[in-house]
Amino acid sequence: MTTIKCTSGQYRSRFRLIGLVLLVGLLTACGSDTSNGPILIKFPHVTAPGTPKGLAADRFKTLVEERMPGVVAVEVYPSGQLMNDDDSIDALAFGEVQMIAVSLSKLDRLTKKYQIFDLPFLFADLAAAERFQSGPAREELLGAVLDSGMRGVGFWHNGMKQFGGPVAIDSPEAAEGLKFRIMESDVLQAQIMQMGGNPQKMAFGEVYQALQT
Template structure:
């Protein structure tokens, strides 16, 4: 028996309604933004990522969902860049030392004693030359969104004495995967070992390496002070991050979403960078209070000896980085 016209109309309306509801649901589905990083949530970068999530979802309610994955939950140091380029994650925040495969110019941040303090780092990153570096890897599929501070690096070892360059001769040091950092330790007569951040504590604990370089907040959060005897206040370099996105994904976003994420990133950057200074001060005091590693202050003559010992590293990488960029970075010190 043929269905009545009323039945056919009801079926048609039902189909249209189902299609409409499905289309509405598809339109309502938020854009998922996976933000992966390798440090603890309580570090400046960890807190910055959470602040970005908070601000982005507040600015774009129902349009974006930011999922934060700390502590190498998705990928370790060696895999996160590949994951970003494959589109498995949308945003990561690697150390500036991780980019020398994509541009040699960012090696500027690894040159030892390039910046006198974090204010100088900030001035350079905010300058036209520093901002231009954010787009220096666009052709490689990487879009720089912001610089996030961690802080100045301190040197630590499992030895009692750490005041002059000769004190590290022959020791094994964990480094990030950076040609400049490798050259830095070889220049000092030490043996650099490239290890992922997540492996540092165990490597120090078991004697695979004798020392490392890191910020106060990283040293405290990873409990490095528990497996080192001495931390020298060298302030010999900065560990900062570039927050980056998959360039193709970023360019494909609707204009309003991209603008909202940019605004959220600006807010998260201001928050994270202020927090970095506060947390480093706090964690230095916590390390001192714990009494497990001696904090070794250096005299001006000690620091001058370190500067002189690593000066040849600048000459080695000057052509790769560019004399003009080095000059602009030095000018940020105001000396």
Template sequence: MKGIVSSAVVASALFFTGCGDNKGDSQETKASADNSKKTYVLKFSHVVSANTPKGKAADYFEKRLEELSNGQIDVQVYPSSQLYKDNAVLKALKLDSVQMAAPSFSKFGKIVPQLALFDLPFLFKDIDHLHRVQDGEVGKELKSMVTEKGYKALSFWDNNFKQFTSSKKPILMPSDAEGQKFRIMSSKVLEEQFKAVGASPQMMPFSEVYSALQQGVIDAAENPISNIYTKKFHEVQKYLTISNHGYLGYLVVMSEKFWNSLTPELQKDVEQAMKEATQKEREYANELDKEQFDLIKKYAKETGKLEIFTLNDEQRKAWKEATSKIYPDFYDKDVIGKDLIEKTLATE
């Protein structure tokens, strides 16, 4: 009996001792469980309308991330500069006033000038080559540079390739650009691109381009099809050349503070949702490019006021030889860097 009582006492003691030892673990488990149920609000600010490729991809990302996170992340998309314009959104991301944005590459000019890589003329063979560069080593290096500046760089999104338009003459060979006044964005690369072929680059706000073309203040411009169609540049230019000579795109970035506040599991959800949204955005951009080009071709056929050309292989080769001469001007690693340019050219 004594043995039985002793055993009972020992068992009882072990039971309560065990409860005491596990108290801290229990609290930690509870805290971990509470953290796993924490909800987050992610404000995604962008400057275009909801029916554009970027706008539609942002909405897709919202739906997909909310699904993957089981509602833990509430994504709120604000299109059409409802929260911030691109020139203010990077500062807002630093302050965590907004958690995600997709500014054009030019907005990163003073932060990561290496993104001017995408301005270099005739650097990419086609859209598939471009995407292999963005998804490969070069893209990772560029995103790492942005992340080092206090942002979480997530993915590249398309606007699309740029085309030439002119009111003077068809732009088929480099000599055709000589003497023409081309509107450009603020970019040293674009300035040198046109100087290389004897053209006169004119830096001008996008909002002034239509009237400048209409009034003959400038002769020509370079824009993706979406800009040409939506801003009706094709109605005030006589010639359109499908050149695919340069690229316009966006970099989707997240507030570093917000990213670091997420659990590893939720970070994986963000990356998966972004991967899927990027594929969708590329599809949307390609579809819109074809759709709007068809509308431009219809306008040209019905009015006879616009002629459309496409560079052939020989013409494209001549352009690349003429403009690639500027590449060494940007070999300095503090501008673009020889390594990034050569890796891009070598990407299969």
């Protein structure tokens, strides 16, 4: 197969949206030589195949290969088999993979524009989030990482944020003194600290073990 080359450089809570952005590398848009076989799109992600993200990635592979048989081939790598989310962002920018779907919070180091989705009570439900993401701000948000060698092509949802733990959290005061696993988001960190909690930035794959200790 030919890789793409370029010679130019639910308990439902309305607390916050858990958003994902589907990104492609700009090297993908530079054209490819298909004389040695189909164009290869490597698509890694960190969730299991049966999860919403996993199912969507598999569906993407099916549709692309059905509609462009022999022209494009898609390899999906679930469950972090190829790399984690942080590594996949760098790999996309350098053309080592051609598509990723990462949590918006993972892109804080590249742009602050996605931090809006970490704000609490911004959207009443997923329908409200979808209206915003398909509105006037859509293209600006999808293009927010152009300078880093990638571009967003769409938003995926992973439900609304929820808290789970051994004790009930039915008020902000109930969070005082508790440790909370959060994604790598300064906005989320500030939220938990405002409630008196102790935020712990942690990769999803480390959460199960952390809960046991």
